[in-house]
Amino acid sequence: MKLQDKVALITGGASGIGAETARLFVSEGAKVVLVDLNEEKGKAFEAELKALNAEALFVKANITSEEDVAASFRQAIEAFGKVDIVFNNAGIGRVQPSHELEYAEWRHTVNVDLDGVFLVAREAIREMLKAGGGTIVNTASMYGWVGSPGSAAYNAAKGGVVNLTRSLALEYAEQNIRINALCPGFIDTPIIPEESKQALSAATPMKRLGKAEEMAKAVLFxxxxxxxxxxxxxxxxxxxxxAQ
Ligand SMILES: NC(=O)c1ccc[n+]([C@@H]2O[C@H](COP(=O)([O-])OP(=O)(O)OC[C@H]3O[C@@H](n4cnc5c(N)ncnc54)[C@H](O)[C@@H]3O)[C@@H](O)[C@H]2O)c1
Incomplete structure (x- = not known):
């Protein structure tokens, strides 16, 4: 088992890529802390994992709140004594023409997809400095590398996550904290509207959407x-x- 006795905190752990990663992590021996805004889904998933004899804890938190982020790490440490791995993955996305994008909507997207990622990474680094090391995986996107019409705020935030990852990695490389990012393509999760799935599959060279399980394997790596x-x-x- 690759994560025996490790404790992993996963934001966006109630759904999609975060939930499938939690499932794979517990099968590799980890204890998981599922941090998410969605209490209903989070509690149901916590119960599902516990029914499989896994050690799991759901914590309701908004990653854009410094207090919530600090409290979720506190609860993780109270429950399991430490945090070895942080999968910094919660995020939102919406497609809208940029000339119609309200500033408040831009701020909201960047607030969750970039500021929230920073707040979680900062708290993770604080704990890992105390503990003598750890690993962080940030979820960016292939849209951190290439552009697309109608997602300016999301794409700007994800590009930010890619360079935030490089910058934090350099800052803490000597402290035994490794920081990398996952950049998914189009993955079949609730973030992708049902009506877009066919077109997104067609736009992908492999002519299908990725599966959350396929992201989980990369996160485990x-x-x-x-x-x-x-x-x-x-x-x-x-x-x-x-590659296109
Ligand atoms: N599915 C894709 O095609 C795709 C592609 C590239 C990147 N991503 C990224 O992967 C990550 C996970 O997305 P997913 O596809 O699993 O979608 P998802 O909607 O299934 O999961 C996202 C989870 O994040 C939670 N969340 C949203 N805002 C939050 C906040 N402020 N605080 C705490 N939790 C919050 C949601 O409640 C949800 O459970 C996101 O960062 C997303 O941008 C997804």
């Missing part, structure tokens, strides 16, 4: 000792999209 000489990297897992 980045979070575990299998990637022990990697930091500051952004791993693109996109069915070939950005």
């Amino acid at each position: 980045l979070a575990s000792d299998d990637s022990s000489f990697m930091t500051g990297n952004s791993l693109i897992v996109d069915g070939g999209y950005t």
Whole structure:
């Protein structure tokens, strides 16, 4: 088992990529803390994992709140004594023409997808400095590397996450904290509207959407000792999209 006795805090852990990663992590021996705004889904998933004899804790938190983020790490440490791995993954996305995008909507997207990622990473680094090390995986996107029409705020935030990852990785490389990013292509989760799925599959060289389980395997690689000489990297897992 690759994560025996490790404690992993996963934001956006109630759904999609975060939930599938939690499922894979517990199968590799980890205890998981699911941090999410969605209490209903989070509690149901916590119960599902516990029914499989996994050690899991759901914490309701908004990653844009400094207090919520600090409280979720406190609760993780109260429950399991430490945090070895942080999958900094919660995010939102919406497609809208930029000339119609209200400033408040821009701020909201950047607030969750970039500021929230920073707040979680900062708290993770504080704990990992005390503990003597750890690993962080930020979820960016292939849209941290290439552009697309109608998602200016999301794409700007995800590009920010890619360079935030490099910058934090350099800052803490000597403190035994590895920080990498996952850059998914189009993945079949609730964030993708049903009516878009066919077009997004067609736009992908492999002619299908990715599965959350396929992202989880890449996150396991980045979070575990299998990637022990990697930091500051952004791993693109996109069915070939950005190779075009
Ligand atoms: N699915 C894709 O095609 C795709 C592609 C590239 C990147 N991503 C990224 O992957 C990550 C996970 O997305 P997903 O596809 O699993 O979608 P999802 O909607 O299934 O999961 C996202 C989770 O984040 C939670 N969340 C949203 N805002 C939050 C906040 N402020 N505080 C706490 N929790 C919050 C939601 O409640 C939800 O449970 C996101 O960062 C997303 O941008 C997804």
